[in-house]
Amino acid sequence: MTFSRQILAGLTLGTLTGLFLGERAAALKWAADSFVKLLQMMVLPYITVSIVASLGSLKPSELRTLGLRGATVIGALWLVALMFAFLIPLTFPSVQNASFFSSSLVERRPAFNFIDLYIPANPFNSLANNVVPAVVLFSLILGIAVVSVKQREQLLDVLRVVRDAISAATRMVTRLTPYGLFAIAANAAGTLGLEQLSRLQIYLVAYVGVALLLSLWVLPGLVGALTPIRARDVLGESRDSLITALIAGDLFIVLPGLMQASRTLLGRLGPGAGEPGELTEVIVPASFNFPHTGKLLSLSFVLFAGWFADALVPLSDYPQLALAGLVTFFGSLNAAVPFLLDQFRIPADTFQLFLATGVINSRVGSLVAAVHTLTVALLVACAVSGHLHWRRGPMLKFAGITAVLVITVLGGTRLVMARGVSQEYTKDRVLAAMHLLQQPVPATVARELSPAPATTLPPLETIEARNVLRVGYLPDALPFAFFNQSGDLVGFDVELAHRLAREMGVSLAFVPMDRARLAEQLADGYCDLVMSGMVVTTNRARALLFSDSYLDETLALIVPDGQRERFASWDAIRDLGAVRIVAPDVPYYVTKLRDLLPQAMVKTEAGGIEGLLRHAATSDALLLPAERGSAWTLMYPQYSVVVPGPDPIRVPLAYPIAKQDPRLAAFVNTWIALKRKDGTIDAAYKHWILGQDAVPRQPRWSIIRDVLHWVE
DSSP states (O other): OOHHHHHHHHHHHHHHHHHHHGGGGGGGHHHHHHHHHHHHHTHHHHHHHHHHHHHHTSOHHHHHHIIIIIHHHHHHHHHHHHHHHHHGGGGSOOOOOOOOOOGGGTOOOOOOOHHHHHSOSSHHHHHHTTOHHHHHHHHHHHHHHHTTOTTHHHHHHHHHHHHHHHHHHHHHHHTTHHHHHHHHHHHHHHHOOHHHHHHHHHHHHHHHHHHHHIIIIIHHHHHHHHSSSOHHHHHHHTHHHHHHHHHHOOSGGGHHHHHHHHHHHHHTTOTTOHHHHHHHHHHHHHHTTSOOHHHHHTHHHHHHHHHHTTOOOOGGGHHHHHHHHHHHTTSOHHHHHHHHHHHTTOOGGGHHHHHHHHHHHHHHHHHHHHHHHHHHHHHHHHHHHTOOOOOHHHHHHHHHHHHHHHHHHHHHHHHHHHHHSOOOOOHHHHHHTOOOSSOOOSEEEOOSOOOOOOOOSOHHHHHHHHTEEEEEEOTTBTTTBEEOTTSOEESHHHHHHHHHHHHHTOEEEEEEOOGGGHHHHHHTTSOSEEOSOOBOOHHHHHHOOBOOOOEEEEEEEEEEGGGGGGGSBHHHHHHTOSOEEEEESOHHHHHHHHHHOTTOEEEEEOSHHHHHHTTGGGSSEEEEEHHHHHHHHHHSTTEEEEOOBSSOOEEEEOOBBGGGOHHHHHHHHHHHHHHHHTTHHHHHIIIIISOTTOSOOOOOOOIIIIISOOOO
């Protein structure tokens, strides 16, 4: 069996194994992760040795030729590749999306420091810490310097031996590819959700369509428009090499074939083209060390991952992504893609999706890489020999055909995918279906206000005497207290109230609170404490006795989806002038907002969050903490949460205590400290604020469970 067939067999068997075992295939994740790390192990050493050896072996005249003519051609092809990579997101259908609160909303991405990232003060430290751009720059400078060394051949001989040794070690690891792909495919097929699969196919189809367009028309067509070599001759002469690159997924093994094809095509140009034909012996292997169109096209995966994870990369960051991609793609994609995902704050686990797409994309990418390498050789050689000319007629014809094909491929893909991907929004139902994590204690829930119960005892003795803990709640305090679709009162603080009552050995009685009379109700003993996401402010602290803070929230703005970038920082908002912002009737919020945005027109709303949302259509933004604002955007997905920079503003939450009783306050403070230590508050935060396991996990469909019924 050929190696390509072994890979195909491993992929097929892995997929079947995942479908057969379902989630039990996750046991193979260790094998999949080990294979990935083995692939990455040789990346940076190979980058350093290969670049230094390839550049160092050139003559000064050859180096100058590549620097002048080659840089121009490669730069132009890079621009073409980046343009097509950034066009691929146009195929992603518009889907309405929202998400629970994420720490990425408040984490500030560090400034993109080109000096620290690209200039290695200590190259060994860069190697040790996988700083790909710095390693590449160090290798380029060292390789160029070697050209002028008199006894360079001795060094180059050593470097070639080291490079060959690393290549041999890489080939040893590569032999494990069928087994590694088996583990990756089994884990993906067994654990990947159906919605993920449907969205993943969007990227696969778009990438393959654009890659084939580049390989079969754009790159060879560019050669045909600028040189006497016809596009069909470019593909015809290199057909065997291109097919081999596609099937094997390896550019390196077809380099000799590409050099031969380029020499043959240049030889047909007539007298004077012989010397450029010989130059391809240097151009082809030297260009192998530079990012090719196939690699740069993979930048589209970063944009796809952002779309997939609802962490879109804004257009303003595209130049930064392009520059970072150009430098990091000197190395392996397996090292570069995680680096880029981290730089643009996209969840790291989306890299597993990249590996899943790599089974197809690596082969199609190798086809694009082979055509790119051949295109570079032909254009640079023709530029040297004087056969490259800007011909207006052929270029206009080429541009016209390319525009039609691009519109057809991108538009057709978007249309097909839009129909194939479910457009139904379900996150609001997810929120409405949430239930308490722990078994609740016996509880009653009043919906209407009632008179305060008569008692002369202090709050702690009153709780013990009636064997009931009376907890005040605000019914619209999502996600701290709200009614789910079953009519049950649930939420972060409701969860903790049940835990408190259980540990006190009493039952629960939830009673609604009147925001305007909250201090009066607590003073009358209407309830024992309020557990409903109450924000501690200076004015409230004068009228109420609060427990210790159990959670911090982050001040944020709720804005229409398309307006997120306009509100990304307080400076940007100030530049907007008299923006209209509706805020809760909390003086602390209003004062803070007016200090930050003196020109803003701030309107307050005392009717709770529901009242606040009624003003959404007539205002530019709503002021809400990010944690509860994220929950409300699940109900209203046309809005997004923005935490303006540069620094987040925190507000504490605490529980108001009945009758300002110090004994009850001390008891609650001690209980809060205990729940911090034993993980109760953390578990509630992950479930109700971050939305972890918001949907009860259902076993993934599998043959062993759903067809054969061998397991439950």
